[in-house]
Amino acid sequence: SQTIHQWPATLVQPVGSPLSLECTVEGTSNPNLYWYRQAAGRGLQLLFYSVGIGQISSEVPQNLSASRPQDRQFILSSKKLLLSDSGFYLCAWNPGQTKKETQYFGPGTRLLVL
Amino acid sequence: DAKTTQPNSMESNEEEPVHLPCNHSTISGTDYIHWYRQLPSQGPEYVIHGLTSNVNNRMASLAIAEDRKSSTLILHRATLRDAAVYYCISRSGNTPLVFGKGTRLSVIA
Numbered sequence: 409s410q411t412i413h414q415w416p417a418t419l420v421q422p423v424g425s426p427l428s429l430e431c432t433v434e435g436t437s438n439p440n441l442y443w444y445r446q447a448a449g450r451g452l453q454l455l456f457y458s459v460g461i462g463q464i465s466s467e468v469p470q471n472l473s474a475s476r477p478q479d480r481q482f483i484l485s486s487k488k489l490l491l492s493d494s495g496f497y498l499c500a501w502n503p504g505q506t507k508k509e510t511q512y513f514g515p516g517t518r519l520l521v522l
Numbered sequence: 523d524a525k526t527t528q529p530n531s532m533e534s535n536e537e538e539p540v541h542l543p544c545n546h547s548t549i550s551g552t553d554y555i556h557w558y559r560q561l562p563s564q565g566p567e568y569v570i571h572g573l574t575s576n577v578n579n580r581m582a583s584l585a586i587a588e589d590r591k592s593s594t595l596i597l598h599r600a601t602l603r604d605a606a607v608y609y610c611i612s613r614s615g616n617t618p619l620v621f622g623k624g625t626r627l628s629v630i631a
Binding site: 440442444451452454457467498500510511512513514515516 | 556558560564565566567568571618619620621622623624
């Protein structure tokens with residue numbers, strides 16, 4: 409069966425520090441991968457998605473970036489965190505072949521920027 | 523993705539059925555209707571999806587209007603564990619799911 413992992417689970421970082429969040433999927437190959445962010449009390453915002461290694465689509469301009477160095481690994485990064493980067497970061501995947509594919513979410517990383 | 527409209531919040535008594543409405547008047551003929559829910563401090567989880575016919579699974583039922591401009595998620599017997607934000611999403615093409623604000627369901631014991 410497929411599983412999705414995210415780490416760390418929680419993170420407290422000072423403003424201006426770098427960020428690296430990792431997401432890995434097991435039990436499938438060539439998944440579509442997604443990064444979402446949810447600010448406190450707000451809805452889910454799609455940040456990036458990837459349909460293959462090295463292929464990244466950005467949904468919103470910001471100081472974050474994403475990379476997919478391996479088929480089942482998706483990394484969210486920042487060189488300098490802002491206070492507004494605080495939130496709940498969720499990685500998700502789906503087989504991605506049709507419109508009816510279920511999207512599966514990881515447990516999330518709660519980031520607090522101080 | 524076609525825009526969906528849901529009530530901001532709903533309330534239900536425990537053990538009673540809940541009908542969560544969703545309007546998607548601009549849906550195209552090939553778009554699927556997906557429902558997800560997000561429990562507190564967790565990521566969203568899949569509930570159900572459908573195209574034209576009503577669908578049932580162990581979690582819920584999905585009733586889709588004949589003109590497909592609206593649908594209703596039905597929880598047959600609400601429990602306290604069903605308290606969550608429920609998202610109705612119309613997905614066009616092989617695109618990422620785009621979440622709106624959803625409906626916050628409160629269940630009263």
